Amino acid sequence: MGKKRSNLGLIGTYILWTMMSIFTLLPIYWMVVVSARSRVELFSPGKFWQTTFYAQNYTNPLTSPAFQRYIANSLIIATSNALLVITLALFATYALSRWKLNGADNIFFWTITNRMAPAAAFILPLFLLFTRAFKLGDFMMFDTRIGLILLYCVFNLPFAIWLLKGIIDGIPIELDEAALVDGAGRWTILYRVILPLAAPGLAIAGILCWMFAWNEYLFAAALTSTRARTITTGLAEFVTVTGTNWGEMAAVATISLLPALIFLVFVQKYIVMGLTFGAVKE
Amino acid sequence: MRSNRMGWGLLAPTLIILGIFGLLPFFYVIYVGFFDWNVFSAEVGRQFAGADNYRRLVFDEEFLGSVGRTLLFAFCVVTIEMILGFLLAQTLVRDFPGKAVFRTIYALPIMIAPIAVGATWKLLTIPGFGLLPYYLDKWFGIEYQLGSHSGQAFWTTVVMDVWHWTPFVTLTMLAGLTAIPKEPLEQAQVDGANRFQVLRFLTIPMMMPVIITTLFIRIMDALRVMDEVFLLTGGGPANATRYIGILIWRVVFPQTNYGYGSAMSLLVLYMTLVLAFLLFSVLSRVGKQNTSEK
Numbered sequence: 001m002g003k004k005r006s007n008l009g010l011i012g013t014y015i016l017w018t019m020m021s022i023f024t025l026l027p028i029y030w031m032v033v034v035s036a037r038s039r040v041e042l043f044s045p046g047k048f049w050q051t052t053f054y055a056q057n058y059t060n061p062l063t064s065p066a067f068q069r070y071i072a073n074s075l076i077i078a079t080s081n082a083l084l085v086i087t088l089a090l091f092a093t094y095a096l097s098r099w100k101l102n103g104a105d106n107i108f109f110w111t112i113t114n115r116m117a118p119a120a121a122f123i124l125p126l127f128l129l130f131t132r133a134f135k136l137g138d139f140m141m142f143d144t145r146i147g148l149i150l151l152y153c154v155f156n157l158p159f160a161i162w163l164l165k166g167i168i169d170g171i172p173i174e175l176d177e178a179a180l181v182d183g184a185g186r187w188t189i190l191y192r193v194i195l196p197l198a199a200p201g202l203a204i205a206g207i208l209c210w211m212f213a214w215n216e217y218l219f220a221a222a223l224t225s226t227r228a229r230t231i232t233t234g235l236a237e238f239v240t241v242t243g244t245n246w247g248e249m250a251a252v253a254t255i256s257l258l259p260a261l262i263f264l265v266f267v268q269k270y271i272v273m274g275l276t277f278g279a280v281k282e
Numbered sequence: 283m284r285s286n287r288m289g290w291g292l293l294a295p296t297l298i299i300l301g302i303f304g305l306l307p308f309f310y311v312i313y314v315g316f317f318d319w320n321v322f323s324a325e326v327g328r329q330f331a332g333a334d335n336y337r338r339l340v341f342d343e344e345f346l347g348s349v350g351r352t353l354l355f356a357f358c359v360v361t362i363e364m365i366l367g368f369l370l371a372q373t374l375v376r377d378f379p380g381k382a383v384f385r386t387i388y389a390l391p392i393m394i395a396p397i398a399v400g401a402t403w404k405l406l407t408i409p410g411f412g413l414l415p416y417y418l419d420k421w422f423g424i425e426y427q428l429g430s431h432s433g434q435a436f437w438t439t440v441v442m443d444v445w446h447w448t449p450f451v452t453l454t455m456l457a458g459l460t461a462i463p464k465e466p467l468e469q470a471q472v473d474g475a476n477r478f479q480v481l482r483f484l485t486i487p488m489m490m491p492v493i494i495t496t497l498f499i500r501i502m503d504a505l506r507v508m509d510e511v512f513l514l515t516g517g518g519p520a521n522a523t524r525y526i527g528i529l530i531w532r533v534v535f536p537q538t539n540y541g542y543g544s545a546m547s548l549l550v551l552y553m554t555l556v557l558a559f560l561l562f563s564v565l566s567r568v569g570k571q572n573t574s575e576k
Contacts, residue, residue, distance in 0.1 A: 013373050017384040020370070024388055027402040027445065030413050034405050042411050046420075088299070091292040099289030107297060116502040117554045120527035121547035124534045125307035125314065154304045157296055186288055215395035217509045218527075222535070232397045236513055239404065246405065253401040260393035268386050275392065275450065276457040 028257075035250035042246060057247040058255075061234075067252070069227075070234040074214055077145050077230060081152045082210040086202045088153070089160035090168075094194055096161070097168045098176065123222045126151065130223050143224045151219055156209040163208075163277060167201040168194065204274040207263055214259055231256050311551075314544035320537075328541065335545030345546060347521065348529040349553075355436070355525060356504035359443040363500060366444070367451025368493070374456050389453065391446045400513025403442045407514070428515060432522030439511050439523050443504065451496055458492030459485070494565045502558060526550055 038054040061067040134141035141147040179189045217232040238249035319328030407414045407428050418424040428435050470480050508527035517524035534543035
């Protein structure tokens with residue numbers, strides 16, 4: 001009896017999750033389908049399945065110098081930001097964990113609360129600062145990669161510190177002290193003792209920060225014009241410009257979610273852990 | 283213990299970056315909010331306007347309407363996502379073959395760029411070749427026109443957000459569910475409690491901290507909604523989906539009304555912080571009551 005019921009439950013679970021998977025994948029499936037259709041094909045409605053592949057939707061943007069620059073910018077910005085964030089976050093969490101620094105916690109609390117406010121609220125001051133204040137001779141922060149790399153630290157750093165704090169706190173201070181007795185300096189301890197033990201946490205933080213930076217749109221759109229544009233702003237440009245080329249837009253959107261797909265397939269468990277960590281933590 | 287110099291030294295780069303890119307804009311927005319500063323207005327430059335921007339803001343129907351719409355949107359999506367996420371998480375507690383595959387597929391929307399989410403839903407709902415208008419018309423005879431029906435536009439943004447963020451709620455709930463002790467649940471079942479009773483009197487109270495944190499994260503995130511709606515509807519038709527982020531964007535960029543935009547940004551920031559504080563105290567009180575009840 002009990003066995004039968006659990007089998008029924010299992011079938012129900014499969015039906016439910018098959019439906020959920022269809023619901024989840026349908027918009028993505030349709031995007032890939034659109035990206036594989038020519039303009040003529042696209043406007044012949046009622047065709048759900050796709051058998052042909054119109055490669056031009058991909059080759060056109062991929063061979064255009066502007067779009068190549070967008071992708072390169074996105075890669076450079078996301079990678080530099082992730083590396084910078086985990087380096088600084090390692091320093092900061094180590095400092096917060098091993099020294100009593102009065103008032104430092106407040107600063108992080110403040111930045112985390114700031115993150116909850118609509119990002120749009122910060123567009124204007126940042127735009128004005130980037131175009132008018134952050135200048136040095138010919139250099140202007142507006143429309144530079146370094147501007148976005150540093151700016152993304154504002155939301156990635158508190159997140160990474162928050163994620164790493166527990167991990168660094170969990171490394172026994174006796175290890176530091178033993179190394180100190182052996183005559184190791186602080187940098188050696190950080191590099192030889194803390195870094196290897198915190199590496200998995202740093203990797204999760206790095207991947208998530210990379211994704212956040214890769215996915216960010218609003219600031220990239222407001223604070224760049226041509227040179228430092230990223231793939232997300234390139235994607236949005238397809239819609240605002242008149243006479244949208246839907247096939248190419250779908251292709252660019254598909255390209256933009258490839259990193260997410262790769263990360264999910266290979267390190268899904270850790271990503272989920274990192275994302276849900278905040279909610280489950282005490 | 284040791285000299286704090288090195289500690290502060292290690293923290294310094296972080297503090298400097300957060301200061302320049304986090305604190306400075308915050309103070310700057312307060313400052314600009316007191317000026318009448320429109321780049322394309324007749325008088326060049328900006329003029330001190332005192333609290334004029336704020337005076338105008340509290341009677342600005344467009345602004346108030348947008349705040350109301352954003353709150354309604356947040357209420358709808360968070361309610362649906364929390365209930366759905368909680369129920370779906372229940373079905374994932376037990377291991378079954380293929381669970382990992384389902385979970386990977388299901389986690390995909392969380393990782394997609396919001397702007398790309400907007401793009402996928404745009405392609406799905408666009409008249410001409412979108413799946414939704416085509417099949418709604420063919421199967422149900424419903425005329426689905428995102429560009430002209432404000433109700434449809436609103437609910438489409440809700441469904442899009444549910445699609446985007448229910449997985450996150452489900453996964454946090456799942457993480458919470460796997461962390462709570464199993465013995466009390468099994469004991470209760472042995473004692474003859476039915477499923478609903480177990481859920482109501484054991485699972486939910488034990489899950490309260492996770493539920494509250496997730497609820498809090500989701501409410502704050504839903505109020506910030508921007509990129510995906512921006513691409514899907516652009517805030518339209520008329521102002522049906524012009525949530526607060528989109529309104530600020532419009533005032534700042536196409537209209538270049540810097541002073542007014544700053545005042546609006548600051549007021550929104552302030553309202554968010556107050557709301558966050560209120561929510562947090564109310565929610566943690568509810569949480570405590572619920573835990574002590576059992």
